[in-house]
Amino acid sequence: MVSFENVTKTFSSRETGKSAFKALDNVTYTVPRGVITGIIGRSGAGKSTLVRLVNGLERPSEGRVIVDGTDVAALDEVALRSVRRSIGMIFQHFNLLSSRTVYDNVAMPLEIAGMGKQDIKKRIEPLIDLVGLSERTRHYPAQLSGGQKQRVGIARALASEPKLLLSDEATSALDPETTQQILGLLKTINRDLGLTVLLITHEMEVVKAVTSRVAVMDKGQIVESGRTFDVFTAPEHETTRSMLAALPGGSLPDWIGRQVIADPKPGCTALLRLRFFGETADQPLVSRLMTVLGSPVNIIAGTVDEIAGEPYGTLYVAYSADPAVMRKADQFYAQTGLNAEVVGYVA
CATH class of the missing domain: 3.40.50.300 (P-loop containing nucleotide triphosphate hydrolases)
Structure with missing residues (x-):
C-alpha cells in the first residue's frame, strides 16, 4: 500500500x-x-x-x-x-x-x-x-x-x-x-x-x-x-x-535490580527472565520447574498480557545458582520450549 x-x-x-x-x-x-x-x-x-x-x-x-x-x-x-x-x-x-x-x-x-x-x-x-x-x-x-x-x-x-x-x-x-x-x-x-x-x-x-x-x-x-x-x-x-522495558513487567523492580551482579558467587541465587508464548502460554510450567529442580523457585515479578491478540507473559524468577540445579533447569527449558534468559545473580 x-x-x-x-x-x-x-x-x-x-x-x-x-x-x-x-x-x-x-x-x-x-x-x-x-x-x-x-x-x-x-x-x-x-x-x-x-x-x-x-x-x-x-x-x-x-x-x-x-x-x-x-x-x-x-x-x-x-x-x-x-x-x-x-x-x-x-x-x-x-x-x-x-x-x-x-x-x-x-x-x-x-x-x-x-x-x-x-x-x-x-x-x-x-x-x-x-x-x-x-x-x-x-x-x-x-x-x-x-x-x-x-x-x-x-x-x-x-x-x-x-x-x-x-x-x-x-x-x-x-x-x-x-x-x-x-x-x-x-x-x-x-x-x-x-x-x-x-x-x-x-x-x-x-x-x-x-x-x-x-x-x-x-x-x-x-x-x-x-x-x-x-x-x-x-x-x-x-x-x-x-x-x-517501559512496559509493565518489562523490567526488574529497582530494589532487585540494584542487587544484581554479573557473575555467580558461591551460594548465590540465579535471576532469570522467563517468556511464555505460543504453546507455553497456558501451561503450568513454573510449578513443573519446581518439581524438576527439587529446589524453591521464587517469583520476583511478572505480567501476563496480549500482543497483537496473541497471549504472552514475562516472569522473573530466582533459584539456586548451584551448577547441578542450573543444568536441570536448562534441560527443562529445552524440553518444554520455554524461553529463559539469565539476567544476573543475587549474592
Missing part, C-alpha cells in the same frame, strides 16, 4: 540555506495493505516526518514514496489534492473547528469537494453512528470530551472514503481508558472497512494493543521491523529493548 524507497529527508537551515538536519536517512520500508502498521520511536526519531511524506506535506530529498502505486513526490499540486482525498488523517490535537457542530466538522471535507447536501448526509450520518456520536450530532467541540473530539476527527478522516488512514500520535493527549476506546474503534474500522492504517506513536502500549506489524525508528532510520508479536517477544535492537 505504501512503500518508502531509499528515502532521505534533510531540512536546511533558514539562515544559511545549507543542510542542517537529516530527519530520515535512507529509509526503505513497505506498509502492507489492509493491516494496522505501527511506526514507533522516541521524540525526534523521524516518525512524523515519515508520515508527512505520505500525504505530500513534505517531499523527500532523495528516494521515492509510493502510495497505492503513485509516486507522491512526483505529483503537482492538482494531482496531489486528488491523492490526498484517498488518505485520511487523524491528529493528536483533533484540529476541529470550534464554530462548527459535530456534523459540520465531519462534513467539511465533502463540502470542500463540492458534494451536494443530500449526498453528504447519506455519507456522514453512518460515520457519526460508527464512531458512537449519533446523539452528539449538533454539539460543538467545546461540549465534547477529548475522546469524543477524537472520534469526530476519525469520522472526518473517513468522510472521503480513503484507502489509507494516517494516525499521528492520535491517542497521546488522551487518558488511558479513552485511549483504549479509540484503539478499539481503529481495530473495528480496520476489520469492517478493510482500511489500511499507518499509526505513528511513541507509546509501546498502543502498538502492542492494536497493530499487526511494527517498525522501530531511531535517528532517522528503521532499525527493526516485522510482526508486532515477533518484535516484542524477541527484540534485536537496543532501542526496541529499551522501549519495551
Whole structure:
C-alpha cells in the first residue's frame, strides 16, 4: 500500500540555506495493505516526518514514496489534492473547528469537494453512528470530551472514503481508558472497512494493543521491523529493548535490580527472565520447574498480557545458582520450549 524507497529527508537551515538536519536517512520500508502498521520511536526519531511524506506535506530529498502505486513526490499540486482525498488523517490535537457542530466538522471535507447536501448526509450520518456520536450530532467541540473530539476527527478522516488512514500520535493527549476506546474503534474500522492504517506513536502500549506489524525508528532510520508479536517477544535492537522495558513487567523492580551482579558467587541465587508464548502460554510450567529442580523457585515479578491478540507473559524468577540445579533447569527449558534468559545473580 505504501512503500518508502531509499528515502532521505534533510531540512536546511533558514539562515544559511545549507543542510542542517537529516530527519530520515535512507529509509526503505513497505506498509502492507489492509493491516494496522505501527511506526514507533522516541521524540525526534523521524516518525512524523515519515508520515508527512505520505500525504505530500513534505517531499523527500532523495528516494521515492509510493502510495497505492503513485509516486507522491512526483505529483503537482492538482494531482496531489486528488491523492490526498484517498488518505485520511487523524491528529493528536483533533484540529476541529470550534464554530462548527459535530456534523459540520465531519462534513467539511465533502463540502470542500463540492458534494451536494443530500449526498453528504447519506455519507456522514453512518460515520457519526460508527464512531458512537449519533446523539452528539449538533454539539460543538467545546461540549465534547477529548475522546469524543477524537472520534469526530476519525469520522472526518473517513468522510472521503480513503484507502489509507494516517494516525499521528492520535491517542497521546488522551487518558488511558479513552485511549483504549479509540484503539478499539481503529481495530473495528480496520476489520469492517478493510482500511489500511499507518499509526505513528511513541507509546509501546498502543502498538502492542492494536497493530499487526511494527517498525522501530531511531535517528532517522528503521532499525527493526516485522510482526508486532515477533518484535516484542524477541527484540534485536537496543532501542526496541529499551522501549519495551517501559512496559509493565518489562523490567526488574529497582530494589532487585540494584542487587544484581554479573557473575555467580558461591551460594548465590540465579535471576532469570522467563517468556511464555505460543504453546507455553497456558501451561503450568513454573510449578513443573519446581518439581524438576527439587529446589524453591521464587517469583520476583511478572505480567501476563496480549500482543497483537496473541497471549504472552514475562516472569522473573530466582533459584539456586548451584551448577547441578542450573543444568536441570536448562534441560527443562529445552524440553518444554520455554524461553529463559539469565539476567544476573543475587549474592
